[in-house]
Amino acid sequence: MRNPFQNDALGKFILRLTVGTLILLHGVFKMLNPGSLEFISKQLAGFNLPAVLAYGVYVGEVIAPLMIILGIFSRLGGLLVFGNMIFALVLAHRSQLFSLTSNGGWALELQGFYLFSGLAILFLGSGKMAIRPD
Template identity: 50%
Template sequence: MLENADLGKLIVRLTLGGLMLFHGISKLINGTGFIEGLLAGHGIPAFFAYGVFIGELLAPLMVILGYHTRIGALLIVFNMLVAIALVHTHELMRLSSNGGWALELQGFFLFVALALVFLGPGRYKMKS
């Protein structure tokens, strides 16, 4: 009765895409200056900061709609690997003040997106 893998995939897609989309909207409103500074500090041209809009706006919309979900999820995986490498490397083995992993949110985005790469969108998706 409660076994519905397609509904489960839809819930996972809406959760991952919806939560990631907030980050993209924030960067759309507030700009990419922080990311540009991080990239420049690593010797990477600042214009690559605009790639965040692919990983945090376009990819989440693809995942939410179920439109080329695996590609959208893979873009989120890449986005999170870059974010972890540029910003959070020092937190990989750290716990937060409440005892959880310091990278819980980043880990959630990374591993749920990776799961969607393998699971696909399920039945409830936009027709391509």
């Protein structure tokens, strides 16, 4: 008899919806608050990188999550989220990399969640419940 709780397609779908929706909210916030882009531009300038790279946040936090949610080139979407989080960790959170909160959790739990979830989606793909299953 088949285990009703063993459903890889449903598990991948839930992962895609969770990661995609949660990171998309960050992207929508940045679209509605242009000051966020200025902050990213300043962070990039600190590394002698061109300010135009700040627009990459829209790729990593709007386009990639939509790809993941819909299941259109989800692996590429996962890679873009992973890359976006590498930039976020280096530019804005490097001082917290080895920090814990007062409750003992990693100070970068949310960023770590997005980083490794993007990586998981890269390796897992979209599954069967997608516009373009892989």
